[in-house]
Amino acid sequence: FSPVGKMFRAVVRLSTSGVRNLARTRPCYSAPLSARCYSHAKVETDEEFDARWVTYFSKPDIDAWELKKGMNTLIGYDLVPEPKILDSALRACRRLNDLASAIRILEAVKDKSGPHKDIYPYLIQELQPTLTELGISTPEDLGMDIL
């Protein structure tokens, strides 16, 4: 209980609060809820992702290169695109008068589903109105799904 000891304790207390002030840029220390230090980058939600891609393919004067680039990028992702994105892409093919690419897109998403055999029939089911409206035959209709 010497005054020196008290002084030390005060110094320690001050220094910890000082540390906390310095560490304000790391609010994970102070905020009680976020106990983990995750990256603070904004994560795009699934809906935002879908909306972004639908908008991309919905461009009225989309050109062939943009369609190719968009499709190749989309297939490069580790996901099977939602029916609404594919619908937008198929309509882009229609604007570009490109039936072959439309069929190719359907083949590509079937391949993308990999071992999950129930994804492609679901996609076709969801896209059926668009397919009949635009007159796009599926690879199965054309007999191109077998060797």
Place this chain on the structure above:
Amino acid sequence: MLSQIVYLHWLSFSKLSHTPSLPIALPFSHQEPKLRHSNSAPKQAIAEERVHFLIHIVFLKVQSLSTNMLHLTKGRVGCLLSKRAVVGLTNSGARMSSHSHHEVSDQVDMSQPMYWDRLDTPLPDRAWNDVLDSKDKSLKEKEKGPWTALSKEEKIALYRLKFNHTYPEMKRPSHEWKTVIGGMFIFFGITGLVVFWQGHYVYPPQPHTFGEEWQAKQIQRMLDMRVNPIEGFSAKWDYKNKQWK
């Protein structure tokens, strides 16, 4: 004589597969378009040829033990390369004239947009067939109208104009594994021959201590010395009954 047999085999095989006489595996060989239903028979024929060829090679290898080894290996390497070229240029039939941008030479112009069949790139940089005759052109005009008016054959034709292989065709299994396994076994066999030859010609005579008599005396000496009497060597010997336990 054996080298001649191998050379004749190689020549006949390369003639069968229409590969150039110097077998080079072409890395960017454009595959000839083929009718959809003409794939199975020639492929099977080539696969059978390959199997027969491998069996021939095995027989030749068994027969030849000493001379002409260099000729054999050269022939065999040439055969493997020609097999690779066959795999690359499958069913090299007549080149369809309606394909532009198909390099007759081995060089590919990388400064131009290229076509490739890739599962992860559904829409390559250019179409497969750029040179359109009048029939194709009229089909392309029809494509600008409603697609409901197109027949199935027309839709397939439009697809084949733009793309070479469909996805199932891209993913078709090949017979390459047979080449690989066959080549592996050939090299195992060569290695076996080399090892055998080495054992016969290179190794010095075995030391005299390996002889039956010497070994028997050695074992007796070890037992007399009580080598590892608790858990090891001598522990397994029954000294009373003079036999192994």
